[in-house]
Amino acid sequence: xxxxxxxxxxYEHPRNVGSxxxxxxxxxxxxxGAPECGDVMKLQIKVNEQGVIEDAKFKTFGCGxxxxxxxxxxxxxxxxxxxxxxxxxxxxxxxxLSLPPVKIHCSVLAEDAIRAALSDxxxxxxxxxxxxxxxxx
Amino acid sequence: MTQREDRLIYLDNNATTPMDPRVLEAMLxxxxxxxxxxxxxxxxxxxxAEEAVERAREQVATLIGASAKEIVFTSGATESDNLAIKGTxxxxxxxxxxxxTCTTEHKAVIDSCKYLExxxxxxxxxxxxxxxxxxxxxxxxxxxxxxxxxxTLMAANNEIGTLHPIAEIGALAHEKGIWFHSDATQAIxxxxxxxxxxxxxMASLSSHKIYGPKGVGALYVRRRNPRVRLAPQMHGxxxxxxxxxxxxxxxxxVGLGEAARIAKLDFEKDQAHYKRLRERLDxxxxxxxxxxxxxxxxEWRLPSTLNLxxxxxxGESLIMGVPRVAVSSGSACTxxxxxxxxxxxxxxxxxxLAHSSxxxxxxxxxxxxxxxxxxDEIVKTVTRLRAMSPLYEMVQEGVDLRNVKWGSSx
Numbered sequence: 001x002x003x004x005x006x007x008x009x010x011y012e013h014p015r016n017v018g019s020x021x022x023x024x025x026x027x028x029x030x031x032x033g034a035p036e037c038g039d040v041m042k043l044q045i046k047v048n049e050q051g052v053i054e055d056a057k058f059k060t061f062g063c064g065x066x067x068x069x070x071x072x073x074x075x076x077x078x079x080x081x082x083x084x085x086x087x088x089x090x091x092x093x094x095x096x097l098s099l100p101p102v103k104i105h106c107s108v109l110a111e112d113a114i115r116a117a118l119s120d121x122x123x124x125x126x127x128x129x130x131x132x133x134x135x136x137x
Numbered sequence: 138m139t140q141r142e143d144r145l146i147y148l149d150n151n152a153t154t155p156m157d158p159r160v161l162e163a164m165l166x167x168x169x170x171x172x173x174x175x176x177x178x179x180x181x182x183x184x185x186a187e188e189a190v191e192r193a194r195e196q197v198a199t200l201i202g203a204s205a206k207e208i209v210f211t212s213g214a215t216e217s218d219n220l221a222i223k224g225t226x227x228x229x230x231x232x233x234x235x236x237x238t239c240t241t242e243h244k245a246v247i248d249s250c251k252y253l254e255x256x257x258x259x260x261x262x263x264x265x266x267x268x269x270x271x272x273x274x275x276x277x278x279x280x281x282x283x284x285x286x287x288x289t290l291m292a293a294n295n296e297i298g299t300l301h302p303i304a305e306i307g308a309l310a311h312e313k314g315i316w317f318h319s320d321a322t323q324a325i326x327x328x329x330x331x332x333x334x335x336x337x338x339m340a341s342l343s344s345h346k347i348y349g350p351k352g353v354g355a356l357y358v359r360r361r362n363p364r365v366r367l368a369p370q371m372h373g374x375x376x377x378x379x380x381x382x383x384x385x386x387x388x389x390x391v392g393l394g395e396a397a398r399i400a401k402l403d404f405e406k407d408q409a410h411y412k413r414l415r416e417r418l419d420x421x422x423x424x425x426x427x428x429x430x431x432x433x434x435x436e437w438r439l440p441s442t443l444n445l446x447x448x449x450x451x452g453e454s455l456i457m458g459v460p461r462v463a464v465s466s467g468s469a470c471t472x473x474x475x476x477x478x479x480x481x482x483x484x485x486x487x488x489x490l491a492h493s494s495x496x497x498x499x500x501x502x503x504x505x506x507x508x509x510x511x512x513d514e515i516v517k518t519v520t521r522l523r524a525m526s527p528l529y530e531m532v533q534e535g536v537d538l539r540n541v542k543w544g545s546s547x
Contacts, residue, residue: 014525032544033543034544036489036492060527062451063454066451
């Protein structure tokens with residue numbers, strides 16, 4: 001397996017590794033995948049009063065492409081509004097990282113992780129706001 | 138970074154071995170001035186080639202306790218396995234068509250058996266090994282039927298190094314009058330392997346696993362008690378007692394012979410070297426990392442093989458983090474298939490740990506420094522990846538991962 005330079009860069013210098021306080025009402029946590037499939041991603045976002053994602057962290061168990069996909073996802077969601085973050089598609093990640101066909105599932109998982117984190121944050125806010133945000137990963 | 142630190146470390150000797158320089162030296166004349174066809178009977182070129190082939194046959198036979206006439210040269214262990222299994226089933230078709238083997242065999246054995254099944258030529262029992270990867274004599278015995286014609290079991294497993302009780306199963310096969318084939322590719326030159334002591338009727342071996350060239354191997358075929366005759370799978374000029382036609386690969390065969398001679402000569406030295414470095418590697422890694430599991434049998438194992446699962450770290454990402462260490466992974470994404478190792482699965486290793494497995498295999502030319510540096514790199518990378526592993530974090534928090542309800546799989 002050969003990796004693109006971008007995948008290698010994210011693998012060697014992952015952005016935003018770590019954890020946020022999952023009990024903080026401003027924090028949404030998404031955990032997707034399963035250990036027996038070889039991929040588990042945890043992605044967390046912290047949303048401010050204006051509905052802007054001011055921080056994002058991840059931890060990933062998975063191959064280099066899975067690590068890179070989740071690292072990139074945290075980079076992209078930071079500074080975006082909740083609705084903007086929901087517009088991120090796995091195909092954007094595939095293109096940015098030049099993922100080969102066998103690694104497309106890594107990008108799907110990263111998209112799922114973003115949605116799961118947003119959905120968790122939404123649930124904490126008490127009521128659904130805006131279209132599409134209730135969608136579960 | 139100095140050039141020394143940049144050097145690659147080869148710890149994948151179960152995949153293939155570098156050629157011993159003595160082997161290359163022995164081969165060279167047979168590419169050049171001694172280029173003759175071993176089947177040419179009318180001139181010195183042919184006689185020289187034939188003489189070299191017969192010397193190699195003797196050398197290979199000596200290594201495994203056989204006589205020279207019982208050695209059939211092939212293109213490698215895959216061909217040897219195919220010839221032994223298909224050749225037996227075809228030859229004994231009137232007697233029966235039941236074959237006993239194991240789920241952790243090499244694909245050359247499994248797929249040959251499945252092919253025969255698909256053609257209706259064989260019925261195959263695939264035995265499940267215990268959690269160490271072993272089958273017992275009793276298990277084999279219970280699977281036998283009156284129409285069983287062949288038992289085929291590897292001497293040592295390529296992924297985990299587990300050794301089957303070959304001598305016990307050989308004794309059983311001889312009591313019952315059933316032919317017994319063993320793929321000895323990984324066992325040869327690493328653990329004692331003697332066709333008489335073990336009562337093996339056919340044995341496959343490969344040159345490039347014992348510091349010889351690629352593209353050549355052998356099948357031992359017993360000539361007495363019982364006399365094994367195989368239906369050829371390659372037809373033509375009737376070479377190799379009619380069992381394997383085709384002009385002999387003289388330089389390759391010379392290389393295999395020399396590799397066998399050296400393996401016999403250096404057997405004890407090599408074995409001690411493998412074991413010492415394997416233990417050094419194992420201790421160096423495990424003294425610094427927790428949650429490391431051994432795959433395979435701690436007791437019945439090749440001295441050179443160490444298969445470890447590094448829990449909460451995925452194997453491919455681990456291999457990616459140690460680009461200067463050549464090892465292989467039982468994880469999904471490394472190989473062409475997306476499934477984790479079928480061998481580890483057969484042992485009942487959970488998919489999660491199978492995804493985290495790395496196989497280290499020591500060779501004749503591995504040094505203490507290689508092992509120390511490999512261990513350092515592995516420890517450093519596992520530590521780094523665990524720091525970004527959500528599973529490791531959950532375990533540190535006291536979560537039992539088996540109780541977590543995981544999402545959909547991809």
